[in-house]
Amino acid sequence: MSDLSHSSPAAPAARFRSPTDEAPLARWLLIAFVTVALAVLVFAPLIAVFVEALSKGWEAAWKSLISREALPAIKLTLTVAAIAVPLNAAFGIAAAWFITKFDFRGKAFLITLIDLPFSVSPVVAGLCIVLLFGANTAIGSWLVGNGFPIVFALPGIVLATVFVTFPFVARELIPVMIEQGRAEEEAALTLGASGWRTFLTVTLPNIRWALLYGVLLSNARAMGEFGAVAVVSGRRESATTMPLKIEMFYNEYQAAAAFSMAGLLAFLALLTLLLKTWLENRHAGELSANRRGH
Amino acid sequence: MKIEIDEISKAFGATAALTPVSLSIPSGALVALLGPSGSGKTTLLRILGGLEFPTSGRVLFDGQDATGLTVQQRRAGFVFQSYALFRHMTVFENIAYGLRARARAVRPPKAEITRRVTKLLELIQLPDIGARYPSQLSGGQRQRVALARALAIEPRMLLLDEPFGALDAKVRKELRQGLRDIHDETGLTTVFVTHDQEEAMELADLVVVMSGSQNGGRIEQIGRPADIRARPATDFVRNFIAA
Numbered sequence: 001m002s003d004l005s006h007s008s009p010a011a012p013a014a015r016f017r018s019p020t021d022e023a024p025l026a027r028w029l030l031i032a033f034v035t036v037a038l039a040v041l042v043f044a045p046l047i048a049v050f051v052e053a054l055s056k057g058w059e060a061a062w063k064s065l066i067s068r069e070a071l072p073a074i075k076l077t078l079t080v081a082a083i084a085v086p087l088n089a090a091f092g093i094a095a096a097w098f099i100t101k102f103d104f105r106g107k108a109f110l111i112t113l114i115d116l117p118f119s120v121s122p123v124v125a126g127l128c129i130v131l132l133f134g135a136n137t138a139i140g141s142w143l144v145g146n147g148f149p150i151v152f153a154l155p156g157i158v159l160a161t162v163f164v165t166f167p168f169v170a171r172e173l174i175p176v177m178i179e180q181g182r183a184e185e186e187a188a189l190t191l192g193a194s195g196w197r198t199f200l201t202v203t204l205p206n207i208r209w210a211l212l213y214g215v216l217l218s219n220a221r222a223m224g225e226f227g228a229v230a231v232v233s234g235r236r237e238s239a240t241t242m243p244l245k246i247e248m249f250y251n252e253y254q255a256a257a258a259f260s261m262a263g264l265l266a267f268l269a270l271l272t273l274l275l276k277t278w279l280e281n282r283h284a285g286e287l288s289a290n291r292r293g294h
Numbered sequence: 295m296k297i298e299i300d301e302i303s304k305a306f307g308a309t310a311a312l313t314p315v316s317l318s319i320p321s322g323a324l325v326a327l328l329g330p331s332g333s334g335k336t337t338l339l340r341i342l343g344g345l346e347f348p349t350s351g352r353v354l355f356d357g358q359d360a361t362g363l364t365v366q367q368r369r370a371g372f373v374f375q376s377y378a379l380f381r382h383m384t385v386f387e388n389i390a391y392g393l394r395a396r397a398r399a400v401r402p403p404k405a406e407i408t409r410r411v412t413k414l415l416e417l418i419q420l421p422d423i424g425a426r427y428p429s430q431l432s433g434g435q436r437q438r439v440a441l442a443r444a445l446a447i448e449p450r451m452l453l454l455d456e457p458f459g460a461l462d463a464k465v466r467k468e469l470r471q472g473l474r475d476i477h478d479e480t481g482l483t484t485v486f487v488t489h490d491q492e493e494a495m496e497l498a499d500l501v502v503v504m505s506g507s508q509n510g511g512r513i514e515q516i517g518r519p520a521d522i523r524a525r526p527a528t529d530f531v532r533n534f535i536a537a
């Protein structure tokens with residue numbers, strides 16, 4: 001207490017350090033470390049990608065993107081994302097709804113199951129799909145016979161992507177829905193609304209921002225997935241997505257083409273990040289990420 | 295509407311919430327379910343509203359078996375303890391919700407919905423708050439909006455779970471009178487849950503005293519407030535109303 005009275009009135013703040021604050025030296029060291037790590041691990045590679053992509057100018061980069069080789073890969077990636085992401089949004093909503101609004105045995109097990117794709121290597125997931133639906137299995141050969149191949153084709157890639165991105169929407173929604181409880185839904189039911197109407201008019205509006213957030217995350221992952229898709233695509237030209245194409249270009253010493261496409265993929269990811277940040281700023285209270293964060 | 299509860303019991307897995315209880319509520323009565331925490335008051339109210347189904351026993355509305363009716367078919371105006379107002383809708387939309395949810399054939403036209411909501415807002419003495427969101431209301435205002443929302447569906451009965459639980463003493467007193475007035479005006483059979491014996495005695499025509507135990511909640515005494523005060527049926531009731 002005594003040295004408080006000696007402190008100059010201009011700098012009293014320094015005297016009151018919040019108990020969770022670090023000593024100034026430690027704080028500066030930490031900040032410096034994080035900054036350097038971010039610069040080396042994140043910013044430098046990103047900048048390098050864009051610099052490489054544009055090393056021969058915008059026009060060359062653009063031309064390589066709309067080339068006969070590159071364009072189908074871009075289309076395929078967008079198609080896969082356009083199918084897999086809505087599918088996963090639907091699955092994620094259904095799973096989260098089921099887990100939070102009903103009591104049943106095996107709930108903990110189901111929650112673990114939803115997280116499975118996070119812990120299973122994507123390559124293993126891809127292999128499972130090949131094992132199940134490959135042309136040498138009963139289901140697979142029947143499907144191929146009927147003109148609907150799964151492996152080495154769009155359905156297989158969609159399946160692999162759905163598997164890998166499965167947890168994002170459900171994990172985003174579950175904490176939000178648990179916190180909101182069932183009372184509003186029950187109120188709607190007592191007012192005469194059907195279950196479906198209750199879902200559309202009460203549940204969905206209450207989770208919309210968390211849902212959008214989960215969709216953005218799963219979209220970013222869907223467009224970037226490499227391992228699982230590499231296995232099911234079998235390196236067929238017709239089943240090559242952007243990440244696979246980037247690797248092919250690179251292996252064929254077409255560095256410029258590889259980096260233009262990598263630049264486009266990174267740009268899409270940054271766009272997602274931007275949207276995500278905007279959501280976090282605007283609707284912080286309704287996202288579970290922010291609750292978990294503190 | 296007359297409500298009869300016939301040997302209703304309820305267990306949640308291994309937890310017994312209600313031992314078989316029986317109760318007859320005359321049409322138009324204002325009834326309090328009074329008891330300590332865990333005595334099964336909410337459970338009984340939710341069974342009446344169709345939000346929970348009994349493990350055994352029957353519910354009768356006007357002598358008709360209503361046990362199998364869905365929550366929508368029961369048409370009970372339910373006021374939740376936390377009010378459960380729809381947070382993303384305005385007060386107006388909250389109150390109109392039940393009318394808009396009706397099947398097209400029985401849904402009132404737009405102008406009629408507006409007229410009814412306006413009338414309900416006047417009934418709860420908050421005519422000017424239709425455009426606000428629930429987060430912009432005080433606790434007492436929320437409670438009244440929840441009541442108006444429940445009344446909008448022209449319910450067959452009114453069920454309220456600790457309607458004044460979260461409010462300060464002064465507001466409680468005001469709203470108590472408000473509920474009494476609305477009950478007298480509509481003539482609806484009304485059941486409300488409380489653990490405040492003064493509130494139960496002052497407001498209700500009929501008080502149902504409940505107690506909890508290992509075997510689930512049970513009914514200790516049913517009677518008019520004056521009778522319960524004068525002649526407590528069990529030691530539990532004597533102690534509970536003396537507290």
Ligand SMILES: Nc1ncnc2c1ncn2[C@@H]1O[C@H](COP(=O)(O)OP(=O)(O)OP(=O)(O)O)[C@@H](O)[C@H]1O
Nearest residue numbers: 306309310311330331332333334335336337338489
């Ligand atoms: N969904 C549920 N699952 C399991 N047990 C429950 C459930 N709902 C209630 N119970 C149990 O049933 C018993 C009665 O609960 P209830 O909520 O009806 O009591 P209450 O009289 O309303 O209490 P309070 O005054 O605290 O609200 C309690 O032992 C409670 O733990």
Ligand SMILES: [Mg+2]
Nearest residue numbers: 335336337455
């Ligand atoms: Mg209760």
